[in-house]
Amino acid sequence: MPTAPSGDILFDQAACALLLTAADGVILKANSMACTWLGYAEEELVGKLRMQDLLPVGARLFYHTHCQPILQVQGSVAEIQVDLRNKRQERIPVLINISRRQEADGMLDHWALFKASDRRAYERELLAARKTAEAALDARRSAEEALKKLNAQLSAADRRKDEFLATLSHELRNPLAPMRSALDILKLKFGQGTDNRLLQAFDRQLRHMTRLVDDLMEVSRITQGRMQLQRAPVELSALVQGAAHDLAATMEAARHTLRVSIAEPPVIVDGDATRLAQVVINLLTNAAKYTPDGGTIELCLSCDDGTAEISVRDNGIGLPASALATVFDMFSQLEPALERSKGGLGIGLALVRGIVQLHGGSVHADSPGPGLGSTFTMRLPLAAGSVCAPAPVPASSGAAPSQLRVLVVDDNEDAGETLAMTLELYGFDVKTASTAARALDMLPGFAPAVALLDIGLPDMNGYELARRVRALPLGAGITLIATTGWGQQKDRERAFAAGFDHHLTKPIDFDLLRSYLPR
Amino acid sequence: MSNVQRRNNVRLAGNGPATMVFAHGFGCDQTMWRFLTPAYEDRFRTIAFDLVGSGGSDLSAYDRDKYGTLHGYADDLLEIVDAFATGPVIFVGHSVSTMIGMLATIKAPEKFLAQVMVGPSPCYINDGDYVGGFSREDIDELLETMDANYLGWSSSLAPAIMGVPDRPELRAELTESFCRNDPEIAKHFARVTFLSDYRADVPRSTVPALILQCSDDLVAPRQVGDFLHRHLPNSVLHVIENVGHCPHMSAPTESSRAIDNFLAHALR
Secondary structure: OOOOOOHHHHHHOOOOEEEEEEOOOEEEEEOHHHHHHHOOOHHHHOOOOEHHHHOOHHHHHHHHHHHHHHHHHHOEEEEEEEEEEOOOOOEEEEEEEEEEEEEOOEEEEEEEEEEOHHHHHHHHHHHHHHHHHHHHHHHHHHHHHHHHHHHHHHHHHHHHHHHHHHHHHHHHHHHHHHHHHHHHHHHHHHOOOOOOHHHHHHHHHHHHHHHHHHHHHHHHHHHOOOOOOOOEEEEHHHHHHHHHHHOHHHHHHOOOEEEEEEOOOOOEEEEOHHHHHHHHHHHHHHHHHOOOOOOEEEEEEEEEOOEEEEEEEEOOOOOOHHHHOOOOOOOHHHOOHHHHHHOOOOOHHHHHHHHHHHOOOEEEEEOOOOOOOOEEEEEEEOOOOOOOOOOOOOOOOOOOOOOOEEEEEOOOHHHHHHHHHHHHHOOOEEEEEOOHHHHHHHHHHHOOOEEEEEOOOOOOOHHHHHHHHHHOOOHHHOEEEEEEOOOOHHHHHHHHHHOOOEEEEOOOOHHHHHHHOOO | OOHHHHHHOOEEEEOOOOEEEEEOOOOOOHHHHOOOHHHOOOOOEEEEEOOOOOOOOOHHHOOOOHHHOHHHHHHHHHHHHHHHOOOOEEEEEEOHHHHHHHHHHHHOHHHEEEEEEEOOOOEOEOEOOEOOOEOHHHHHHHHHHHHHHHHHHOOOOOOOOOOOOOOOOOOHHHHHHOOOOOHHHHHHHHHHHHOOEOHHHHHHOOOOEEEEEEEEOOOOOHHHHHHHHHHOOOEEEEEEEEEOOOHHHHOHHHHHHHHHHHHHHHOO
16 A cells, blocks of 8 residues: 655646645745646746736736735635636636635735636537527617617608698698688689680699699598597498589590499498598599590499498409508609509508598408409498398389489479489489470480480470470380370370370479389 | 616615615626725615626627627616616726726716726727727627536536535525626626727716726736726726736725825816
């Protein structure tokens, strides 16, 4: 059994570097391992160097700010991982433990150094891995930050755009009012007799511009949440019919056929009648605009399950699938430059969507593709407590055939108009005449399927008019209905003799009237 | 316990007509004042506290933006003074805290009677004619060294605390927590400390100052003390014969003697 070495040999031949220093770091003693690792002879170290001198700058700073205070308070530090510089200025990674002891002649620090190259290499790898992970995290964080910032900038830009549009439309509107007044005066002063085409052009363009500015103003009201609806129960059958009526001239100018199919009244929604009419007119105007001349446009109001649905279908230029989602966005029309030939700001549909959404409804566009027409459909919730009218029984009354043309002849214009309006509500295409001569003039162009003739007309009586109608080439096919205050049997016989198919006594019973109309 | 007290682990002791506030330096906590404060507790109210992120402070209060400059710490110091000081205030700061105190005296000079700067440095990095003692690379190396050491500390490999039989005044709970700060915070704090440059603020602090400079201090070389003395309008420079950066620990008697002399002068 070998004998244990003595204290000095144990110190000198220990398997680690051992040094003894004063509290200020001056080396007092170093074992042979320390001398070997550091590359100095013991006499080059002792009394000549301080441990701090062997530390690179970063480690020295760490020693002063961290190890020294710990030593002073705690009396020891352990597992300090630093590099030492040897005599050749090479770095040696070491793990240091220091313990401070009070000796007779002052404080002494006992240093034990262990080589830690492998451990250091491994820890460096760990650190590098952590740094990579942290860098990746930082990159993601800053990307998210950038995205957030960009988002905020976009929102701010969008808000500024809305504010700008509101200001712009307001400012553009101001000069329009005096221009309108001035133009009206010019028309009064110079519009009579002379060639006033310039004034008319002026008038048309001013109207156009006013409409654009109004649209702009309303759309900016909507985006800024400042549009107020004047809500009341609105009957959509009449509203939709009215819109079709308003667009008749436009449709005619482009030789479009407008087919109208309207649900039985009443279809009541809680809404702003002016705004809703604006929406329907807007959709119809669009359909007329984006359908080549001579097209077919169908306007349909239906009512189902608590919802009113208004659709406008055309066989016009259609929409690519990519545009369906964005067609209601503001300025979406501006995207394809080619389409700008049609003019407009591209805010009409944005306005439509805005208004419909304010009513709690929805609107969407469909198209099988470019050139294949489009359908715009809006849905509005029916007013609380309102239900759809029951579907009419075809055998008794029959749904109004779309666009059945009816001529109403009555010298009492109010009577004729109200009758016409009522018929329009049922979806008929109605024209009125207040004299027999006017009626005869209109017949060939209008070609009605049905004519309602008053008997007491100023220029000839209704019987005579009926005979003349029957004498016309298209007269034989017309359903002629006499409307009169006289209901005696002899009056009826006289009517039938004159060629009338039916005889109605005023006030007219509409159910009876509708039973006479062709289906 | 008030919010400020919990946040900064504020400890009060002593009694007197004036208050001494002690702020520790980088890498440690208020325990480092334990050799110095007893000399004042019979004459002053004393306040010691931990900078947020260090020692027993509320780590959840550490806000990288607020403490991204020393101004965040200076604001905390002013709150501590408002909440706990009575009478005139003498601020005693070590190392980085000397600049925290200096910023506080610029913000609210009326709150302070005097400031004692132990091992101060307004800028650690050499810059033209200015000698701070370090290059940018040196500081990077320090941060790397901290990285290497905190890797071990933050794990269960933390060194076992050895008994200190010949220093019975140290209680175990103190030794266990001393200088064992959260690694992430310590690294950020190191960056904020060693990359700071408050040279431009130095002339704006008019509160009487004692610059306690060690004769051999690697962290704050003599030239830094001279620079401060030249630019602090109302300053006294006193050099303590001491190796290292912590004279209040390694030479507490000499340190308190220098402070007493200064105070006798300043309080006159």
